[in-house]
Amino acid sequence: MIREDRPIAASDAAGASPLAPSRRSLLRAMAALPASAVLLGGLPGLLGTAAAAAPPRGSATRYTIVPFLNSTDGTVNVYQSDDATEFRLLKASAYTPPANRIRDASIIKHTDGYYYITYTTHTWQDTSTTIGFARSSDRVNWTFLYDYTVPIANLSRAWAPEFFVDSDGSVNILVSCSTTNDQWIFTPYLLRATNSALTAWSSPVALSGIGANHIDTFVVKIGSTYHAFTKNETSKYIEYATATALAGPYTIRRTGNWAGWGSTREGAALIQLDNGAWRIFFDGYGDSSYYYSDSYDTFATWSAPKKLPGISGTARHFTVIKETVSGGVTLPTGVTRSFRSGNFTTRHWQDQSGLLNLPVVTSSSTTAEKQAATFTIVAGLADGNGYSFRNAAGNYLRHWDFRARLDANDGTSTFARDATFIARTGTASGSVRLESYNYPGYYLRHYNYQLRVDPSDGTDLFRQDSSFVAVNPL
Structure with missing residues (x-):
């Protein structure tokens, strides 16, 4: 049956299974209660110019995410997109670890040609002193590698490990850790891979300047500046900080509802789009939704957050890998x-x-x-x-x-x-x-x-x- 088109309301701006509880939404009650990118512009707060970055003829852009599900943290799906907006299922339950759980998976493609994920190994209620690793040659079929015990004295929880590949090629992980003296106060730590197999890691170093009670720290590098997005667990807002070294010291430059994203937001992840803009994704755990927002001026201002179509309410806490692959659509010009x-x-x-x-x-x-x-x-x-x-x-x-x-x-x-x-x-x-x-x-x-x-x-x-x-x- 052919659908007839129907009128649309004029509201445009001018030209231009049960829900799983958020681990963070219960923290206070339980307590006492990617990769380097091209230079877009100058210092934070100054207008930057978006660089042209559409895929060349005969190529296509591909974005991949590996989120756990709102209904379960025992497995992850794989989704892909050509525009960082419409993510379509590539494989359901693509990876289930041999033991424990999988949450907050971060993905990279390494120099050996394999895709790697690192992830939180336990659910929010349990002590969690390890982070997990798995790899894949095709993003669909994954093999468990190992669980790594983060060597921090009196560690209680190691959560949300985030890969960061620096401009010198070094592979790093940012992980949010708490100790037994206060299991709900998290501090971001830096681990650096000491071999190309990603099986050995440096001693953890706390990121200077961000401080305790911050979680889900995600970093991108533009030119010589590191830009960190991190959730303040007291205020529930995602904050913004910069530094000239990955380990810091960072200066926190924006706090509160500075970007208009609202509170009860976490799990920030950023990627650069084909038109040079930066897109941030975050988990709106307060309303069981997933959002995105764009910036064209080196993070000074952001578009109003929108729910991610298709997977909002299903996918939870992910990072994004962007690749240019062969294929796509080519139109003849002239x-x-x-x-x-x-x-x-x-x-x-x-x-x-x-x-x-x-x-x-x-x-x-x-x-x-x-x-x-x-x-x-x-x-x-x-x-x-x-x-x-x-x-x-x-x-x-x-x-x-x-x-x-x-x-x-x-x-x-x-x-x-x-x-x-x-x-x-x-x-x-x-x-x-x-x-x-x-x-x-x-x-x-x-x-x-x-x-x-x-x-x-x-x-x-x-x-x-x-x-x-x-x-x-x-």
Whole structure:
């Protein structure tokens, strides 16, 4: 049965099993009660310029996460995504440790070609003095390696180990540890691998400057600066600190609700997107949801947090690995094409008085109607690895108020970004999905037979509505 499109409410901004309890949500009651990245900009608080980073022709971006589940911490699923927004299940229960539990898995790809995860080995109620390790050649089939006892005197709990590969290639782990004199007060410690097999580690060193009662510390490096995101267990807010050395001393620069993410947030993980922006993911354990938020100015300001579609409420505490892999979708540039809907196969893009709609266009349509449904594909105005689309009058497809329209290029960087799209694989054979360059996770899609740029809701229907096939000009 074919679904009819239905109207959408106008609410856009202008152009531009039972739930498992959170370990942290019970701490007070129990107590007494990745990788280096390119330089984006200057010092924190100064405006940075996002670097163009869309995948080259013939390649695709792949993001992988290995979260434990809201319903169980006895196993992990593997999910992958091409846009860091829509994560689709690659394998359920992909790894179950031979004993104990698996929580807070952090993933890297090592120089030996294997993927490694390190993880918390016990549930939040139990003493947990070890962190676990497993590896995989394909991200799907995992082999247990060993449990490592973190050598801290009177250790009570070692939680949330996070891999960090420094710019010198060294592999490090940041782990939150508490001792028996106060098992709910955590301090971040640094371990460094002393062999390439990742089986031997340096003595733990507390990160200077962050201090006790901080947990889930995650670090990225930009230029010569280390940027740490860490949860203050008293205030329940994720704080921000910087240092010139991985071990510190760190200076905490932002506290409280500085980024607008709210409280009862934890498990921060960051990754750089294809358009150069930074995305943070965090576990909103207070409402059993998972969120993401983006920054374009070296962490000074952040977009309003959004729930991660599809897996929010299912996935718990993960980190993300980003890779460029072969494949993906390549569109020919410098040629004219028409674009057919992947799920309404008689309907095509058409310029109608400057707005892009999806009417029925066939071989019997008028010459003018066919011409209005024909576009030239060119390299992206904001990123040559992306794509822009031009009509016969020389106007470009862009979004304004999230509506797709055809406008003359005014030469501004805003227009260039509005008119640039990153190609992602569509649902129908040979189809493409076009992700907005400056609104990651937003796709060109049809609704009520109008073309818009809307945020993905993670459903198959949305993926179908945002899939188009480039065909010979009508």
